[in-house]
Amino acid sequence: MQKLRFFFLLLLFPSILFAQQRTKIELVSSDRLTVDTKTNVNYVINPVFRQDNATLRSDSAVFYKDRNYFEAFKNVHINQGDTVNIYSDFLNYDGNAKKAHLSNNVKMIDPTSTLTTNILDYNMATKIGEYSTGGKIVNKDVVLTSKRGYYFANTKDAYFRYNVVVVTPQSTIKSDTLRYNTFTNWTYFYGPTNIKGKDDNLYTENGAYNTKSENAYFGKKNLYTQNTKSLRGDSLYYYGKTGYGRAVKNIVFIDTSDRTLLRGQLGEYYKADERVVVTRNAYFGMATKDSITVNNKKIPDTLWLGADTLETQKVLQHKLKLLNKPIIQKDNEVGAEDEKAKEEKEKEKAKARKAAAAAQVVKKPAVVNLDTKKLSKKERKLAEQKAKDLKNNPPPPKLLDSTKVNTDSFKTDSLKKMLPLPTQNKTIIPSKKDSVQNDKKIAAKSDDKKAIPTAVNGIKPKIASTNQLKKDSVAVFNPSDTVRTRVIKAFHNVRVYKSNMQAKADSLFYTAADSTLRWYKNPILWSEGTQQTGDTIHVFFKNDKIHSFQVLQNGFLVNVETDSTKFNQVKGKKITGFFKEGELRNMYVDGNAESIYYSKDDKGNYDKMNQSVSSRIKFLFKDKELTDILYIKEAEGATNPMNKLPKETTLTGFIWKPELRPVSKADIIKGKPVPKPTSKNTTTKPAVKVKGNDPSGIKPILPSKKPTTENPNKGKTTPIKPAVVPPVKVDTTKRKFNL
Secondary structure, three states, rough: HHHHHHHHHHHHHHHHHHOOOOOOEEEEEOEEEEEEOOOOOOOOOOOOEEEEEEEOOOOEEEEEEEOOOOEEEEEEEEEEEEOOOEEEEEEEOOOOOOOEEEEEEEEEOOOEOOOOEEEEEEEEOOOOEEEOEEEEEEEEOOOOOOOEEEOOOOOOEEEEEEEEEEEEEOEEEEEEEEEEEEEOEEEEOOOEEEEEEEOEEEEEOOOOEEOOOOEEEOOOOEEEEEEEEEEEEEEEEEEEOOOEEEEEEEEEEEEEOEEEEEEEEEEEOOOOOOOEEEEEEEEEEEEEEEEEEEEEEEEEEEEEEEEEEEEEEEHHHHHHOOOOOOOEOHOOEEEEOOHHHHHHHHHHHHHHHHHHHHHOOOOOOOOOOOOHHOHHHHHHHHHHHHHHHHHHHOOOOOOOHHHHHHHHHHOHHHHHOOOOOOOOOOOOOOOOHHHHHHHHHHHHHOOOOOOOOEEEEEEEEOOOOOHHHHHHHHOOOOHHHEEEEEEEEEEEEEEEOOOEEEEEEEEEEOOOOOOOOEEOOOOEEEEOOEEEEEEEEEEEOOOEEEEEEEEEEEEEEEEEEOOOOOEEEEEEEEEEEEEEEEEEEEEEEEEEEEEEEEOOOOOOEEEEEEEEEEEEEEEEEEOOOOEEEEEEEEEEEEEHHHHHOOOOOOOOOOOHHHHOOOOHHHHHOOOOOOOOOOOOOOOOOOOOOOOOOOOOOOOOOOOOOOOOOOOOOOOOOOOOOOOOOOOOOOOOOOOOOOO
């Protein structure tokens, strides 16, 4: 309110100067004038008054000349400077204060807008109008109503209070306090405001909106909603014509239909393709049906995803290349979930094509004797034999008699009019070569009732067959082509945390159509005590629960038990793992599969190392530990006791990065902290510049001086670090976000 008072003081300040310059009201003309000499009161019919640059008219008036004051009745009209026109039924005008009090059917018109109300107080000096019993302002595109209002004719500003409603072609605005400029079309909000569009709504308590350009700024308690989507932000900017929006600080985007949440500090919105891009501490949450137990209570498990840049968008589903979930087929073969369904559909399509082809075959009319049903078997056989003989040896055709031609048939049949008449004394001998033409004539006769298009400019129109029309109608509209689904893209320093799965990569793609997470460029996936690496990793969800994963090309898996320094290792072209109730149960490695596995004796002590090569290996897990290994095809291997281990106990391409593993939701939001290398020297050394592109954006941990083993493939030494698996923390804070 203090800002409003200060604004009014600035606008009312010129009135002090004008009030000092008092001028007399001048009666310019009238149809009849009656003067009361005792009181010096003038009774005027159709008077015309003038003061400064204003002219005042009415049907009648009572003019108090000594007081510089008059009362006007019926058809009151005030014209000021040829820009402001005010009409009413009654007027009380004080010439000293230059204030007009108008009532009943008040209408104030200027070049940009029209104000209508029942009671209006107008200051002729400052050109400010005020109403308190309800009013309405109408200009070219906007209708504005409120209980109380102030109109400034000089600046074209209007202030409104209480029950303010602004109606535009694009939206309806409801506010408590509002300012509107009829010249610039800018609307300013100073209290709780709702802007209702065709399918969306925006709430704010401070901001500005242009009713013509649809540009807007909102700066306090902002909430944008559209169907199942909502967006919050400390500051929102929107450009209506281009459909571009920007959100700054504390951004929260929620879609309840997809059960997703997106947060960040800077966001951009593109309306044309329904795309949202969030940066600066951007992270994403997706609800799942998996559950975890915290304090003897099951709560939903949420997948959290963080990256330098997150992008979400609604796209047409048929434009996406969807992935099929892997399944286990016969003989331990890994296949796709929908292959069987596709085979059945192909069989159904083949049957349908055969049926359609059979229906399209034109059956030749057979000669049937209608009386055969009444004949005996012998007579029926004789009749059928005669029909065959007639078909094979048809009788010669009869000559046409021109004198017996029925000319009435040519008159009634419009099609036959277009055909040339047969000449006299000529015979028409049908032949087998003309069977196609005969069939065409028969078809034309059968379709005489239908309209046949004629040739235009020598060009014969093509008539589409019914089958072709059916195909075209299907191609024109397919309901599945209009289905939209949400996709999520993450770029640079991608981190994922879920209680039973964590991951890190350079980029990620997810779509709700197949419920699959795709990791690209140096991805690492952790699950329980297992780490998977490869060129590309896919994680599949089914019914909002984790179903399986696949590591494609250069797959490498490392498994280690708690408090152990023995690495079980597997590598191959493709690794496929399956989950059950959120736990990894079995896994298949295909394509040049190699493995190193440490077995235990009955006492639980390691007794030997098994190294093998096979085209396919199956691994079984139970209670988060590796229990069995099955070599399915072409297995070769060797066993070494623990006291005679070879120098090389790791497979080529061995990677073990527990320090990069996210262990809580906080690592997703803030990023994994970079551990500082310890040094005995207290003197500071210059920072070492790391060459090369690290897609994770995290500085590598320099190895300390420890015993090393030689790597014959690379010719370099690599340290063997102790296998310390960081404990995965259970995030109990705000595990379930309300959607």
